Amino acid sequence: MATWLENAWYVAAWDYEVDSEPLARTICGVPLMLYRKLDRSVAAMRDACPHRLLPLSLGLREGDSIRCRYHGLKLGADGVAEEMPLKSEAVNRRVCVQTYPVVERHRFIWVWIGEREKADPALVPDLWPCSAQGWVFDGGHYAVACDYRLMIDNLMDLTHETYVHAGSIGQQEILEAPLECEVKGERVYLSRWMPGVDAPPFWSGALRQEGKVDRWQICEFVLPSAVMIDVGVAPLGAGATIEKHDQGVRGMVVDFMTPETESTHHYFWGMARNFDTGDAGFTARFRQQQSGVFAQDVEILEAQQRAIEANPDLKLNAYRIDEGGTRARQLIARAIKANAEA
Template sequence: MTDVAAKSTTTAKVLGHPLNAWYVAGWDHEITRKPMSRTIAKRPVALYRTEDGNAVALADSCWHRLAPLSMGKTVGKDGLQCPYHGIVYNSAGRCISMPAQETINPSATVPSFPVVERYRYVWIWMGDPTLADPDLVPDMHQMSSDQWAGDGLTIEAACNYQLILDNLMDLTHEEFVHSSSIGQDELSDSEFITTHEGNKVTVTRWMHNIDAPPFWLKNMRDKFPGFEGKVDRWQIIHFDAPATITIDVGVAKAGTGAPQGDRSQGVNGFVMNTITPETDRSSHYFWAFMRNYRLDSQLITTQLRDGVHGVFGEDEAMLKAQQEAIDANPDYEFYNLNIDAGGMWVRRILENMLDAEAHQSAAAL
């Protein structure tokens, strides 16, 4: 177990969000030929698809009078027409048509943001476009692998994105917030290991020879009808900066080798989480639950999605209340426990990313 006594407090003030990073702009099915708007890192973005099906992200404000382009319509192969005076921009953000004049003002452009489609999401890069390397998209391969099945939803969370990361990096809260579904006493009692390398953090927890909580008992019985007995349970949390957390979770019949790698006598899921800052006090929280058993059952997919959504609803209420308390106590500092080790490393990584961007901006002056 990692000891965090060396730093007992952490500021409760909200952290900024790095811009030189990939965030999810939306589910791939959300973005269509009809423009939509989403605020990302405090900036409204107009999202649409070209005739060829490519996703486009433009600043959601016309060069002429700042009218929201997302209220306009797509025209031609890749154009987006302003709803106010009909100016048309291409997918690179350059004006290609102006009303009542043949000469186009060369300054008539709007920012265009790099996007890439991967793992059922459209990802966007809000920072320096020359640094937008698609290889830096966090690994969420379970979302699109034929070895896994599942579905997810989006939560519009009324809190800073860092509070969601804190919540996911320390799952002992399940014992208290989710006592009727996935929580159990062994969560607080069990040992855990925190490791970090570069911009990644991993927290590993095993609970041996315990009763399965209701959520996992149902899943075991979906795969092994009539299952009874003790289980070995695991939670392996993987953080990838700035805001993606995948959690390897599951239970297996106790003593059948799951800690050594044989999970054949159990059920395994991945809780996929990626959070996109909207403002300092609101976030787009994209999540899914993927499983590697009974892949053909849409019933199980829907039941799991709805069940996890109910669990996350409890988190949502707590995070909203926490944000309101932070706003009411702006000078308060959090006190840290050993269970906060993963979250503290996440904060340190984010602070380093923000410092690097600040130095880059200063050097450019």
């Protein structure tokens, strides 16, 4: 049984990654090719010519169509043959390549790998901070050589920040604050409230003032493989609570882990924020800083994947700090089983 849920929307790319030239990307074990048509909408199809299986991402764009660079078979954006390799040969419209449903929303290109008839756009997660007025959103992409679930474990256990991200967002108080974990339907919530602490370097700079703060971290896992983390700080005494906290500076870290193979995935990361929203320079600098923070996670997780493969006789253990990731894995496993039974 696969380790990922097939009937689901997965992020295949950022909006800026897909243009007129074909983009090759493997999603859930399926080699895909994506490109923008003349009307700027996105086409997604299997990255294999139905003739001799050369990747179509190596092909030539002709209007909204793609011509295989090997023998010249021409396919429309609907995946159906428009010209055969021999111009004198009648077009056989039974020659086609599989296409996939696509939705562009919240700066992401979403692809449905499973059963086409179940691809409901309403099932795309509501990333409200990424599109809401008064917020700004940007981010990037990493190809990560580890099981996508290891990244979910990482994001649902922020105690690692103290050691992996010391000097930016980590601090000892993270280890001391109690954890609250709750499962609601197909979502897992892990909350941490840190009242009256010193703000770490990034947050003190964002708040633009010194002194004690109330800090919060609320991790939310959403099927099939997303983690959104509500983070921020507010000046001590401003009235912020774990339930309501718009008094200071607030961000929503957006993380999508799209499986590529059993041991690799695409990590789409970013952050929507409600402070300094008109400062494009800060947005660019912050994106670079955030990229560096997440690169530290990538280094750790790829090493962990290598260790897992080198120690097949050992298994991962779960402690109290792992409850969020454990609950998320349970939801994934139940969804995969239910999909297989259906």
